[in-house]
Amino acid sequence: MEILRTENLTKNFGGLTAVNRVNFVLEEGRLQSIIGPNGAGKSTFFKMISGEHVPSSGKIWFRGEDITGLPQHEISHRGIATSYQITNIFPKLTTFENVRIAVQSRKTTFNFWTRADQHDDLNGKAIRILETVGLLEKKDILACNLSHGDQRHLEIAIALATDPVLLLLDEPTAGLNPAETVETMELIKKISKGLSVILVEHKMKVIMNISETITVLHDGQVIAVGSPEEIQENETVRKVYLGGKKE
Amino acid sequence: MEKRSIIKKGLIWASNHPLWMIILFFLIFPFIMPYKALATLILINGLFSLGFNILYGYTGLLSFGHAAYFGLGAYGVGILLVRYQVSVWTALLSSIIISGLGALVIGFFCLRRRGIYFALLNLAFAQMLYFIGFQWVSLTGGEVGLRNIPTPPLQLPGFSIDIYTPLRFYYFTFIFVTIALIVLKRILDSPFGRVLEAIRENESRARAIGYHTNHVKWLSYIMSGVFSGLAGGLYTLYMHFVGIEYLYWTTSGMVVMMTLLGGAGTFFGPFIGAGVYLYLEDIISIYTKHWMIFVGSIFFLCVLMFPEGIWGRVKSRIDRLKTS
Amino acid sequence: MLTVVNFAHGAFYMWGAYAGLLAMEYIGNFWVALVIVPIVVGGVGMLLERFAVRRLYGLNPDYPLLLTFGFSLVMIEIVRIIWGTADHPFSSPPALQQPVNLGLFFFPSYWLFVIVVTMVVLVLLWILLKKTDIGLIIRAGTRDSLMVKVCGIDISKIWLLVFGMGTGIAGLAGILAAPMRGVYPEMGITMIVECFVVVVVGGMGSLVGAIYSGIILGIVVSFTTLIYPPMANIVIFLVMAVILLIRPSGLFGEKGLLE
Numbered sequence: 001m002e003i004l005r006t007e008n009l010t011k012n013f014g015g016l017t018a019v020n021r022v023n024f025v026l027e028e029g030r031l032q033s034i035i036g037p038n039g040a041g042k043s044t045f046f047k048m049i050s051g052e053h054v055p056s057s058g059k060i061w062f063r064g065e066d067i068t069g070l071p072q073h074e075i076s077h078r079g080i081a082t083s084y085q086i087t088n089i090f091p092k093l094t095t096f097e098n099v100r101i102a103v104q105s106r107k108t109t110f111n112f113w114t115r116a117d118q119h120d121d122l123n124g125k126a127i128r129i130l131e132t133v134g135l136l137e138k139k140d141i142l143a144c145n146l147s148h149g150d151q152r153h154l155e156i157a158i159a160l161a162t163d164p165v166l167l168l169l170d171e172p173t174a175g176l177n178p179a180e181t182v183e184t185m186e187l188i189k190k191i192s193k194g195l196s197v198i199l200v201e202h203k204m205k206v207i208m209n210i211s212e213t214i215t216v217l218h219d220g221q222v223i224a225v226g227s228p229e230e231i232q233e234n235e236t237v238r239k240v241y242l243g244g245k246k247e
Numbered sequence: 248m249e250k251r252s253i254i255k256k257g258l259i260w261a262s263n264h265p266l267w268m269i270i271l272f273f274l275i276f277p278f279i280m281p282y283k284a285l286a287t288l289i290l291i292n293g294l295f296s297l298g299f300n301i302l303y304g305y306t307g308l309l310s311f312g313h314a315a316y317f318g319l320g321a322y323g324v325g326i327l328l329v330r331y332q333v334s335v336w337t338a339l340l341s342s343i344i345i346s347g348l349g350a351l352v353i354g355f356f357c358l359r360r361r362g363i364y365f366a367l368l369n370l371a372f373a374q375m376l377y378f379i380g381f382q383w384v385s386l387t388g389g390e391v392g393l394r395n396i397p398t399p400p401l402q403l404p405g406f407s408i409d410i411y412t413p414l415r416f417y418y419f420t421f422i423f424v425t426i427a428l429i430v431l432k433r434i435l436d437s438p439f440g441r442v443l444e445a446i447r448e449n450e451s452r453a454r455a456i457g458y459h460t461n462h463v464k465w466l467s468y469i470m471s472g473v474f475s476g477l478a479g480g481l482y483t484l485y486m487h488f489v490g491i492e493y494l495y496w497t498t499s500g501m502v503v504m505m506t507l508l509g510g511a512g513t514f515f516g517p518f519i520g521a522g523v524y525l526y527l528e529d530i531i532s533i534y535t536k537h538w539m540i541f542v543g544s545i546f547f548l549c550v551l552m553f554p555e556g557i558w559g560r561v562k563s564r565i566d567r568l569k570t571s
Numbered sequence: 572m573l574t575v576v577n578f579a580h581g582a583f584y585m586w587g588a589y590a591g592l593l594a595m596e597y598i599g600n601f602w603v604a605l606v607i608v609p610i611v612v613g614g615v616g617m618l619l620e621r622f623a624v625r626r627l628y629g630l631n632p633d634y635p636l637l638l639t640f641g642f643s644l645v646m647i648e649i650v651r652i653i654w655g656t657a658d659h660p661f662s663s664p665p666a667l668q669q670p671v672n673l674g675l676f677f678f679p680s681y682w683l684f685v686i687v688v689t690m691v692v693l694v695l696l697w698i699l700l701k702k703t704d705i706g707l708i709i710r711a712g713t714r715d716s717l718m719v720k721v722c723g724i725d726i727s728k729i730w731l732l733v734f735g736m737g738t739g740i741a742g743l744a745g746i747l748a749a750p751m752r753g754v755y756p757e758m759g760i761t762m763i764v765e766c767f768v769v770v771v772v773g774g775m776g777s778l779v780g781a782i783y784s785g786i787i788l789g790i791v792v793s794f795t796t797l798i799y800p801p802m803a804n805i806v807i808f809l810v811m812a813v814i815l816l817i818r819p820s821g822l823f824g825e826k827g828l829l830e
Contacts, residue, residue, distance in 0.1 A: 050455065076457030088455070090448035101445045104438055105457040110466070111438040119438065162456050309633045311640075356812050359819045360771075363577070363636055367767045368815075374764050375808035382801040496760055500640060507637060537652050543644030550638045551623055554631070 003028040003196045004049070004166060009058035011044050011220075018044040020220035021058065026166070031188075031197040033207050035231075036217035037240070042200045043085060045217070046168050049198075050082045051075035062166070076105070079165035083156045085174055085200070091144035095135055098143050098154055100126040102161035126161065133157045133187060149180040153187065160191060167192070169199045173206055185210060208232070255568055262565045265514040266432050270425055276417075283413040285529060289522045290420045291481050294427055296505045296517030298474025303503075304512030305435065306467040307447030312369030313502050315353060315376050316472040318494035319346040320479025325393040325489035326386060335401050335410075339480045346476020347469055349376075354468035358461060370496060377494040392490040396483060420481055427474060432514070434470070443467055447512075475502075504546045510556025519558050577636050579619060580766075581759030582643035583738040587612050587745025588754045589650055592659060601664035608746045613739025620734035625727065643759060650756045663750035685747050692740060693778070768807050772814045774821025784822060 004026040011019040019041040026032050034042050047053040049060060051072035060068045067075055090098050103125045104116070117123070130136045133153040138146060143154060156172060172188060173181045185206050188199070192210075201207045207214065207228065214231045216224040218240045224231060231237055261268045277286040295317055302308045323342035327333045333341075357368040380387045387393065400407040401419070410419045434440050442463050445453045454460045483489050492498065501524070509520025524542065531538035553560055587608055594604035619642065627634040663681040700706035708729055745758075752758065769788060773780030788807050796803045814821060 052451075052455070071459075072454045073457045073459045076455060082455055088449065088452045090445055090452065092448055093444065097441070101441055101453075102456045104441065108438050109442055109458055109463060112434050112440075113437060115436050116438045116441045117436070158452070158456060309636070311636075356815045359815050362632060364771070366633070366636060367763075368771070371764050371768055371771075371808055371811060375805055378804040378808075382805070500644065503637065503640070537648050540645055540648035540652070543641050543648060547623075547638060547641035547645065550634055550641060551626060554634055554637075 001028045002026065003063055004198075005061040006049075007059040007061070009045070009048060009060065010056050011041070011048060011053060012056045017220050019048065019055075022217070022220070022222055024215060024222070026196055026198060028196055029194070030212050031192050031199060031210060032213045032215065033199045033201060033211035034215045034217055035201060035204075035207055040217040041220040042217055043170055044220075046082060046170050046198075046200065049075075050080055050168060076162055079163070080168065081159040081162045081164035081166075082168040083159040083170060083172055085170040087148075087151045087155055089143045089151060089154055089158065091142070093143060094140050095143055095146065095150075095154055096126060096130065096139035099129050099157050099161045102158045103129070105161075106163055129157050129161050132160070132191065149176055149183075152176060152180075152184065156184075156187065156191070164195065166196045166198070169197060171200055171202060173201065173203055181206065258561075258565050259569055262562060266428060269428060269515060269518065273421055273424065277414060281529075283417055285525060287413065287417045287420055287485060289518065289525050290417070290424050291478050291485065292502075292505060292525060293518035293521040294420075294424050294481070295475050295478035295502050296509065296521050297427060297431060298471045298476075298478060299502045299506050300511060300517045301431065301443075301474065302467055302471035303506060304510075304516070305440070305447060306443045306464060307450075308464060308468070309366045309503075310357070310369040310471075310499075311366045311496070311503065312353075312357075312371070312373030312499050313471075313475050314494050314496060314498035315369070315373040316346040316350055316475035317479035317482070317498055317502070318373075318376060318380065319349045319472075320476030321483045321489050321493045322380065322387060322393075322479075323476070324480040324483040325396055328396050328399070328483075329393055330386075332397065332399075335399055335484065339477070339484075342480035342483075343473050343476050346479065347473045349476075350469045350472025351465075354465055354472070358464055358468065370499065373494065373499055374496065377491070377496075380491050380494050387491070388489075390491055392488065394488055396487045396489070398484075398487060416485055420485070423477060423481060427477065431474070435514075439463070439466075504542065507554070507556055508546065508549055510559030510562065513556065513558045513562055516556050516558040520556065523557065577639040578643040578760075578763060579616065579624075579639035579738060580741045581763035582639070582646040583612050583616055583741040583759075584745040584748075584762050585643075585650065585756065585759035586615070586646060587742030588661070588749040588758060589654065589745075590742065591746035591749050592654070592661060592754055595661070605743070605746060609739040609743040612742025612745070613735040616738025616741075617731055617735035619738075620731050624734065625730070628730075647756045647759070654756075656756055659754040661749035661754050681750060685751070688743075688747060692743070696740075697778070765807070768811045771811050771821060774823040780821055780823025 002025050004024070006022055006024045008021040008023065009019060010017065010021055022041075022045060024045075034045065036042055044053060048055045049062075051067075051070055051074070054069045058068070059066060062075075062078060062080065065078075067078060070078075090101065093101070100116075100122055103122045104119070107119075107122060127136065127139075130139055133156060135146075135150060135153055135157065138150060143151065146154060152172060152174070156169070159167060159169075169188065173184050176184060181203060188197070189210055199207075199211065211228055214224075214226060214228055215222055216231060216234075216237050223240065224234050224237050226234065273290065276290075277283045280286040280289075295313075298316070299310070299313050302310055302313075320342040323345040324338045327338045327341055353369070353372045357365055357372065360368055381389055383389070398409075398411050401410045408415075410416050435443075442453065442458055445458070446460050446463060450460050479493065482493075505520035505524045506517050507520065508523055509518065510516030527542055527545070528538055531541050549556070555563065590608045590611060591604050594608060595601065598604060598607075619639075623638060623642070624635055627638060698706075744762075748758075748762075769781055769785050772788060773782070773784030788810060791806055791810055792803055795806045
């Protein structure tokens with residue numbers, strides 16, 4: 001069953017068309033990657049799905065419902081979560097609170113009179129998620145004091161904490177060294193079980209290793225869709241993406 | 248050595264139990280101040296700063312127009328007492344409602360913009376209220392303000408009491424401040440309070456994880472207005488007078504300075520800031536009427552050197568002590 | 572472009588007027604004052620940038636606003652100490668005291684002069700921003716200062732210049748406004764609020780919007796003064812509220828640049 005479908009999704013910024021009539025389909029439970037050179041429109045595509053940008057034209061369907069142009073917080077509640085390319089955490093809150101506040105978003109906003117730290121269900125869930133991403137020992141450190149690698153994991157943890165059905169991972173390994181990249185790759189494999197995931201990546205190794213399907217974006221348009229092997233063989237992709245060079 | 252460790256423990260205990268510390272302290276406060284009027288003033292202005300701090304310190308929204316809510320509360324009490332001869336309770340309650348409604352409406356408009364624009368929109372709307380207060384002479388007394396406000400006794404079940412001696416009024420204010428502190432503490436510790444902090448830290452991420460941040464900010468704005476309005480109402484009761492300058496930008500500026508001097512986003516900060524500000528004013532104004540030049544300079548240096556404020560400084564020291 | 576719109580502009584505007592007062596007293600020539608005052612005021616502005624505002628870049632974006640608020644309080648108080656709180660009259664230069672006949676009606680020649688000077692300044696600014704290398708750097712810098720730094724340009728010098736120009740122009744506006752609106756310590760804050768309303772209505776970062784909204788608000792105020800004078804001060808805020816309601820980005824504001 002398909003979980004996400006976009007129809008002719010387009011975004012213009014002034015005269016620039018960042019995303020141009022993209023038709024994209026994701027089957028439930030799959031991990032699909034989007035690749036493409038810088039400026040191909042990958043992040044803009046994500047931001048339209050998550051509701052941060054309103055599409056200029058086109059439609060987004062999520063689990064059979066039209067979610068085009070819904071406010072961001074509402075899309076979050078429908079089950080779409082983003083892990084951002086540029087680390088986007090709550091810097092002066094502890095690692096634990098970063099995750100706990102995301103867990104809380106599923107439960108309550110306007111609760112003024114109970115103590116936040118006594119909601120054991122929320123606390124327990126936050127702890128479990130921190131354990132999954134390997135940040136449990138660092139739970140009391142302020143998020144801004146974490147290492148870059150840990151912040152990238154926290155970024156994923158915050159997205160996970162909102163119980164998503166669909167997870168958008170925007171370059172989760174950005175700025176990581178090879179060892180950390182491998183670690184993050186394993187983490188993505190682990191968490192993507194039972195979830196639908198769209199992954200934007202630059203590192204070919206990561207893409208080839210974990211994707212089931214790959215979509216190639218260039219100048220805002222889809223130029224190829226296929227399995228990792230098919231994409232590697234695809235001549236058009238080689239031309240635009242690898243600059244015609246053989247690896 | 249011995250002495251230092253006691254101080255250290257005391258400070259840690261104080262920062263862990265801010266609510267009890269501050270209530271205990273205010274209980275004896277009038278007796279350690281040079282005169283009781285100053286203690287009352289610090290309490291009222293501290294309450295005003297507390298209201299401002301909800302918005303700036305905890306939600307991250309800087310408003311340069313909080314005179315609007317202080318003024319609405321002050322005029323609410325003043326007008327009701329002068330023109331309608333209501334009881335103290337009715338006057339205070341109405342003033343809270345009036346400033347809350349004012350914040351509801353003005354907040355709606357201001358929150359359509361962010362950052363510096365939000366700050367200055369507040370200033371603009373506060374100036375609008377100032378001009379209204381200035382022109383609507385039949386209601387507000389215009390430039391002259393409301394003078395000779397009646398001082399009805401406070402009705403309590405079974406008896407009534409005159410609250411207008413310095414000490415009695417101090418404790419009358421103290422009760423309201425204590426309630427406000429308890430309420431605020433609960434709100435800050437609640438799930439809602441955590442959402443406020445998340446918005447202060449990173450609003451766009453808070454939205455991305457599913458919070459309707461505009462509603463949360465609006466509510467925070469209204470709460471802030473209500474606390475400020477209560478402070479304004481108490482101030483009128485205390486002064487028996489409402490002046491047009493309550494609505495002027497100088498009042499907005501004062502609460503910004505008090506809060507920042509003391510430490511925005513800290514629990515003690517607003518009161519410490521109010522204390523320092525009023526104490527300075529008190530001392531310097533004996534020598535010169537241009538005390539603002541000193542207060543302005545101190546504020547200027549404070550932003551430049553330690554924008555976290557006095558208690559913010561102390562608190563980060565204590566946090567370091569705790570971990571060591 | 573002016574992302575650092577702040578209280579200092581109000582304060583420097585006020586100082587411009589008082590500096591004009593001072594210059595008139597000692598030099599006695601309006602034209603000389605008109606040249607000297609903006610330079611002096613802009614110089615003070617640069618000092619403020621160099622030694623204070625600069626230290627706050629990259630920190631909380633509210634800090635410059637708070638800092639300049641403290642600064643303008645001090646400036647206001649200094650002026651009060653020297654000149655007192657009263658309104659000072661400031662006469663326009665003798666050459667411009669006769670009204671001019673514009674065919675349909677008479678117009679104060681000094682106002683006409685102010686309009687011309689404003690136009691000249693606007694055109695010069697426009698040329699500077701759009702046609703010169705410095706303008707290019709400024710425009711790039713307001714969008715992405717890191718990128719400009721990477722390009723090897725000392726952006727701090729540029730900010731110094733921009734701040735100096737901004738405050739210098741504020742000073743010029745102060746001395747120009749003095750004969751029309753009088754000179755008093757709090758004129759700066761009044762001006763800030765009014766300008767801000769104009770910007771909100773016109774749309775941020777839009778020069779055309781600012782001009783149109785200035786004209787529209789001017790007309791609205793004149794009409795209100797005719798119909799119901801007590802509302803004259805209040806009506807501009809109501810216009811602002813309506814604009815916020817129906818077009819939050821202002822009449823000529825670009826939607827994408829809202830944040």
